[in-house]
Amino acid sequence: MNFDNMRFSKEHEWVEFEKSSEVVTIGITDFAAGELGDIVFVELPEVGREVKNKEPVGAIEAVKTVADLFAPLSGVVKEVNTQLEDNPGLVNQSPYKEGWFLRLQMTDRSELDELMSHDDYSRITGTE
Amino acid sequence: MSEPKKTPLYDVHQSLGGKMVEFAGFLMPVAYGSIIDEHNAVRERVGVFDVSHMGQFVVTGTDAREFVNRMITNDCSKLLPGNLQYTVMCREDGTVVDDLLVYVISEDRIILVVNAANIEKDYEHLTSRKRKNVEVSDVSEEYALVAVQGPRTREVIAACPFFGQVADRLQKLPYYNGITFYHRGAEVLVSRTGYTGELGFEVFVPAELAVALWDQIVVAGEDCGLAVIGLGARDTLRFEAAYCLYGHELDDHTSPLEAGLSWVVKLKKPSFCGAEALRKEKAKGSKRVLIGLAVSGRNIARQGYTVLRDGREVGRVTSGAFAPTLHKSLCMALVDRACSAGDGQFAVWVRDKEVPAKPTSLPFYKSRAK
Incomplete structure (x- = not known):
């Protein structure tokens, strides 16, 4: 997989961005999905909601545990992955593709610079 | 805390890719892959569990x-x-x-x-x-305990040479009965028991026979689609069957009458430890009662979450899960008996919101044959 256009948060989220767009896609990492185990429900914010960087915006319910979902950037929610309603297991099966959580219109692109590269993220999870 | 203990099957779990966690002082596999897949394997086919920590x-x-x-x-x-x-x-x-x-x-x-x-x-x-x-x-450390559970258990036992000499007797063994036999001079006990709500056996073997037994069961189960099962699925399986788990429905402050276990409390028996207190409780009525709740939506009502009745706190969740077989969010809760009678709307305080819940009878799941 190519992670060049992705950034990672300490809370184990990924952000996929494009140079020419202010809209990013957000999900959780393979490592996080593996640690949580079978995900049975993902509670996502409403479309249109304005979220602040690091604010809790939802929850990820796994069989054994529940985790907060934090906004890795500030912005406005443009779209959420409605597929996850019926099939939350997509997050385990395909965390970087079909298991995406939401799309956000960034309000401060410079926040992307505060996030980690894939190499740095792999270092903190010990999965290099 | 002292160093966690290992069961005689620890190396086997590691080689199978088991995700090891500390549970009750033991390093145990919580799952080898997906808890839900393991759960379904036991409901639909058969699974093998290491429960040697017992x-x-x-x-x-x-x-x-x-x-x-x-x-x-x-x-x-x-x-x-x-x-x-x-x-x-x-x-x-x-x-x-x-x-x-x-x-x-x-x-x-x-x-x-x-x-x-x-x-x-x-x-x-x-x-x-x-x-x-x-x-x-x-004798906890001298024995290993291996459970085989699921509707195809009898086929696995029949195909497993370990049980060769008692194979016929095991096929006919009634629920909550056991037999004893000797394998290479060592005493082995097999009982038709388990904690999954399915047909199954539990095998007590001397620790040094555990790996041989496990390996034979795994080979014998190949044709039946046998899966290895961790503690995660053991918990969701017992939860659907509404079996009490110590530390959840039962603890040092709970009476068996509160926890719905009056069927194992024989108050007419001459005398036993706790009899007087339990007879009094029975006469007065227990303060609390264990109930089942179906929680709306897909949030999980987990242990310790507050249970409300018409907005008022009436108790706590003891166990909760998104039930893999029943496909709903369910929980068991110990609630104040007086406040929970009659009409009224239950809810569970899930993290930061009140989620409506409906009483539902226990057990949540009942198999055709145990």
């Missing part, structure tokens, strides 16, 4: 039976050799020390199977109350 005590002596019957709430006086019984044992004040299996091997030899987390507490409880002509010994 404790075993051997009670011997001419007064063994009388002593055990005085310690437990159920009545084991009529059990025959080869019979098992599920029970709890209580303190004098009627609170639960542990839930356990009583396995009568012979007139003067009874095995008690207890929870891993309670081994020391139970041993102390028993030995401090025993009289002459009874010995209690903790």
Whole structure:
């Protein structure tokens, strides 16, 4: 997989961005999905909601545990992955593709610079 | 805390890719892959579990039976050799020390199977109350316990050479009965018991035979789609069957009557530890009651979450899950009995919101054949 256009948060989220767009896609990492185990429900914010960087915006319910979902950037929610309603297991099966959580219109692109590269993220999870 | 213990199957779990976690002082596999897949394998086919963390005590002596019957709430006086019984044992004040299996091997030899987390507490409880002509010994570390559970269990047992000499008897063994046999000179006990709500057996073997037994079961189960099962699925399976788990539905402050276990409390039995307190509780009515709730939506109502009735706090969730077989969010809760009678709307406080919940009968799931 190519992670060049992705950034990672300490809370184990990924952000996929494009140079020419202010809209990013957000999900959780393979490592996080593996640690949580079978995900049975993902509670996502409403479309249109304005979220602040690091604010809790939802929850990820796994069989054994529940985790907060934090906004890795500030912005406005443009779209959420409605597929996850019926099939939350997509997050385990395909965390970087079909298991995406939401799309956000960034309000401060410079926040992307505060996030980690894939190499740095792999270092903190010990999965290099 | 001291170093976590390992069961005789620890290396096997590692080689199978088991995700090891500490549970009740033991390093145990929580899952080898997906908990939900493992859960479904047991409901639909068959699975094998290492439950060697469970404790075993051997009670011997001419007064063994009388002593055990005085310690437990159920009545084991009529059990025959080869019979098992599920029970709890209580303190004098009627609170639960542990839930356990009583396995009568012979007139003067009874095995008690207890929870891993309670081994020391139970041993102390028993030995401090025993009289002459009874010995209690903790053999937990000498034995491994392997469970085979699921509708295709009998096929696996039939195909497994380990059980060759008792294969026919095992096929016909009734629920809550066991047989004893010798494998290469070592005593092996097999009982038709389990904690999944499915047909199944539990096999007690000396620790040094555990790996050979496990490997043979895995090979014998290949054609049946046998899966190896971790503690995660063991918990969701017992939860759907609404079996109490110590540390959840039962603890040092709960009475068996509150936890819905009046069927194992024989108040008419002459005398047993906790009898007086439990008789009083029965006459007055328990303060709390264990109920089942179906939680709306897909959030999980987890242990410790507050249960509300018409906005008022009435109790706590003891166990909750998104039930893999039933596909709904369910929980068991201990609630104030008086406040929970009559009409009213239940809810569970899930993180930062009140989620409506409807009472639903226990067990949530009942299999066709155990």
